[in-house]
Amino acid sequence: MSIDRETEPASPSTGDIPRIGHLGHVGIFVEDLDAEVAFYRDVLGLQVTDSQPDMGITFMSSQPEIEHHELLLSLGRTSSRDALMVQQIAWRCDSLDDVIAFHYRLKECNVTLDMEVSHGNAIGIYFYDPEGNRNEVYWSTGLKATQAYLASVDLEAPPEEILQRVKANVDVYGASGFIEPGFMEQMQIGSGD
Numbered sequence: 001m002s003i004d005r006e007t008e009p010a011s012p013s014t015g016d017i018p019r020i021g022h023l024g025h026v027g028i029f030v031e032d033l034d035a036e037v038a039f040y041r042d043v044l045g046l047q048v049t050d051s052q053p054d055m056g057i058t059f060m061s062s063q064p065e066i067e068h069h070e071l072l073l074s075l076g077r078t079s080s081r082d083a084l085m086v087q088q089i090a091w092r093c094d095s096l097d098d099v100i101a102f103h104y105r106l107k108e109c110n111v112t113l114d115m116e117v118s119h120g121n122a123i124g125i126y127f128y129d130p131e132g133n134r135n136e137v138y139w140s141t142g143l144k145a146t147q148a149y150l151a152s153v154d155l156e157a158p159p160e161e162i163l164q165r166v167k168a169n170v171d172v173y174g175a176s177g178f179i180e181p182g183f184m185e186q187m188q189i190g191s192g193d
Contacts, residue, residue, distance in 0.1 A: 024067065025070045025071060025072060026070070026071055026086075027073075028071075028072070028077075028085075028089075029074055029077040030075060030076075030077050032130070032131070033056060033058060035130050036073050036129060036130060036131060037073060039129050039130050040060050040071060040129070041060070042109075043109045044062075044091065046060040046061060046070070046071060049064045049068050049069050050069070056074060056075030057072060057073065057074045057075070058072070058073045059071075059072055060072075060073065081132040085133070087134065088126065088134045089133065089135045090124075090135070090137075091135065092138060092139070096139050096159050097159065098139065099123055099125060100155050102125055103156070106127055111127050111128070112127060112128045113125065113128075114126035114134060115150075116153055117150055117151065117153060117183075118141075118150075118151040118152070118165075120145020120146075120149040120166065120170045120173070120174055121141055121142075121143055121145045122138045123138060123141060123153055123155075123162070123166065124137060124138030124139070125138070141163070141167075141170075143166070143167065143170045145173070145177070146174065147177060148177055149174075149177050150178070150180060150183045151169050151173075151180045152183060152186075153165070153166065
């Protein structure tokens with residue numbers, strides 16, 4: 001019997017696929033555990049929920065009262081920093097104001113940015129941790145937009161203006177998807193640089 005689901009779990013004999021509730025956590029291998037913990041704690045505001053220094057692991061969460069850990073950092077990275085491994089670790093924010101605050105926070109902390117973007121259905125900032133793992137902080141707009149959808153966004157504009165521009169763009173391109181001319185080159189997306 002399921003107490004968390006709207007429907008009963010699938011029977012193995014029916015061939016139905018069971019439903020995953022949500023992604024619980026991501027674990028990544030790191031070279032410098034202390035530097036990575038400091039970044040996720042001091043820049044993004046995650047809390048250390050458990051740490052086993054003798055095992056080289058630290059568990060972190062943005063909401064420890066709900067989820068023990070959303071991120072596991074583990075010593076043992078053996079690849080170079082330019083190796084493509086994790087495409088992104090995305091952190092959902094509760095408001096556009098939070099994303100705007102991260103815009104200033106990441107600049108203040110001299111964090112390397114990849115892009116600040118409207119996906120139509122979300123507004124986000126892509127950036128790199130000290131070992132080159134790409135992260136994103138984002139807020140869902142509630143708008144429907146076919147992906148891929150990449151449009152520049154000015155996070156120093158007033159929030160009402162940001163939303164107005166995103167909505168106007170989605171009204172035109174939401175059904176088909178959109179990549180702003182020159183955006184890929186400007187942000188060096190997919191260039192391997």
